[in-house]
Amino acid sequence: MADDRPVPLDEYPVHQVPLSMKHLATGDRNAYDRCIFHVLDHEGRALLIVGLGVYPNVGVIDAYATLRTGDTLHAVRASDALGDDRMRLAVGPLRIEAEEPLRRLRLVSDDELHSDLPVPKVLWLEEDPGPLGAPFFVMERVEGRVPPDVMPYTYEGNWLHAASDAEREHLEAASVGILARLHDQVPPEEAEFLALPGEGDALRRHVTAQRAYYDWVVDGRARSPLIEAAFDRLEELWPRDPGAPVLTWGDARIGNVVYEGFEPAAVLDWEMAALAPREVDLGWTVYLHRFFHDLTVTFGQPGLPDFLRRDRVEARYAELTGHTPRDMDFHTLYAALRHAVVMLRVAYRQVHFGEAAVPPDPDTLILHHGSLRAMVQGSYWDRARP
Structure with missing residues (x-):
């Protein structure tokens, strides 16, 4: 048979x-x-x-x-x-x-069902924390180059700083386009699992989560008067209408993009993704560039003052989406505050391992305490405008 x-x-x-x-x-x-x-x-x-x-x-x-x-x-x-x-x-x-x-x-x-963002395909999930200390994904390799963080691309001596003004403008426009496509193409209901817990609208829950993170960072250690003043200032600037939530990238900066030439080839680092107003991403993009630029100026170099300028980012985003960014003083302050909490966490980790001591003023542990203080006082953007 x-x-x-x-x-x-x-x-x-x-x-x-x-x-x-x-x-x-x-x-x-x-x-x-x-x-x-x-x-x-x-x-x-x-x-x-x-x-x-x-x-x-x-x-x-x-x-x-x-x-x-x-x-x-x-x-x-x-x-x-x-x-x-x-x-x-x-x-x-x-x-x-x-x-x-x-x-x-x-x-x-695959995710391209809802978006044409250049995100590398996820090949495997490894749930065993043994190899890297935590579960991880393996994604497809993408060739290209990334604007450096160390030393930052705002310093002389790297490919982006050496580019022409026209090339940087092209990269800037394409990078703002990443946010426009993400916010417009992905239905928020498909990202509902990223909604943060708590009471209130998406923005209120986002800020509440950041405050909880700050409380965890300073648990048993000196609190930061500057960060707490920034939280108070946020309440004073709170948007009358935060807007509908969208899928936000979270760590929305050009240092998390692989570029082929001056075109985005891969969008990376999604661990901060959440449902939030569009301006949360825009504020992060604008301020993280200002963070690197201000640091560069402090060390006597001109930086890149005309790159990723707030007014140009807002105008480009409005052109691509039809949505005019709102309450950007709030959202750039929020970005600077969030970054300050991260900086304080890094510093307290160094203290924990005996690599540093807590100074009399814990605010000095925040690398950008000067610009954050200027934002709280409402003077930062007056001096930052060209």
């Missing part, structure tokens, strides 16, 4: 005859192969249908995914030329992975 049991390669639609891959046969050049999956959750609240077809006679591979939840239907379709790797079941954002042939499959729709 013939053995009709399947073999692992039968998981893949790469053969053109209705037989297991254990049999030798001549396929019909006009035939095609396909796989279709119907997935139901245990409660019957969702239905997922995924299909993928391989058409060797016309050199095409296509796929679709349809998800129904309640009365809402989401559909994705993709088609492309059939490549040389017939074992790779992927087209566009959709792919099928045979983790254990004939036992377990994984159906994947």
